[in-house]
Amino acid sequence: MSNLRIALYQPDIPGNTGTILRLAACLGLQVDIIEPAGFVLSDKNLKRAGMDYLASVAMTRHVNWDRFDAWRLSEGRRLVLASTKAALPYTTFEYLPNDILLFGRESAGVPDDVHDRADHRIIIKMVEGQRSINVAMSAAMIAGEALRQTGI
Numbered sequence: 001m002s003n004l005r006i007a008l009y010q011p012d013i014p015g016n017t018g019t020i021l022r023l024a025a026c027l028g029l030q031v032d033i034i035e036p037a038g039f040v041l042s043d044k045n046l047k048r049a050g051m052d053y054l055a056s057v058a059m060t061r062h063v064n065w066d067r068f069d070a071w072r073l074s075e076g077r078r079l080v081l082a083s084t085k086a087a088l089p090y091t092t093f094e095y096l097p098n099d100i101l102l103f104g105r106e107s108a109g110v111p112d113d114v115h116d117r118a119d120h121r122i123i124i125k126m127v128e129g130q131r132s133i134n135v136a137m138s139a140a141m142i143a144g145e146a147l148r149q150t151g152i
Contacts, residue, residue: 004146005030005077005100006139007068009114012038013106019136020103025057029143032100033061034068038107069117072100081118082138083109084131090122095146103135 006029011017017033024031062068072079081102082090102118104110115121124133124141133141 002028002030002147002150003098004095004143004150005032006143007032007034007079007100007102008135009034009065009102009104009110010036010038011105011135013135014039016106016134016136020139021057021059023136023140023143024059027143027147030058030060032068033059034065035061035063038105065114078119079117080120080122081110081115082142083115083118083121083123085109085115086121086123088120088122089125090142090145093120093122095149097150099146101139101142101146103139106135 006020006024008017008020008031011033017037021031023029062071069079076098078096078099079102080093080095080099081104083104102110102114104114109115122142124138126133132138
């Protein structure tokens with residue numbers, strides 16, 4: 001299992017969360033869910049996209065942002081935020097094996113105070129005029145690059 005983690009800030013679409021949990025299970029990544037979520041975090045809500053992979057994913061729920069941030073600081077982990085407001089392409093960023101890759105809410109991203117707390121901010125460059133890539137697709141792209149670079 002990799003030491004790399006994916007964190008979801010207050011996710012609001014169960015299908016995307018289930019897909020990310022399935023991705024994490026298959027790649028040996030751990031997932032942090034920063035609550036409150038926009039849906040009830042239950043097997044029923046996550047099962048369609050997560051299928052039977054949910055039982056094999058290492059998921060930690062954090063009751064709020066402050067608890068999550070205190071935990072990750074105590075662990076000495078860098079927080080790498082995927083953001084449409086960033087300038088650094090995710091493919092040129094240098095990942096470390098114990099990074100936490102943070103993804104915001106599908107509907108609103110992360111608030112400014114969370115954005116400011118990230119150690120690094122990265123972006124997936126897109127064709128002009130497009131707003132954003134699905135969060136599960138973004139997580140797959142960025143986690144894949146981080147795993148490639150760290151050789152895990």
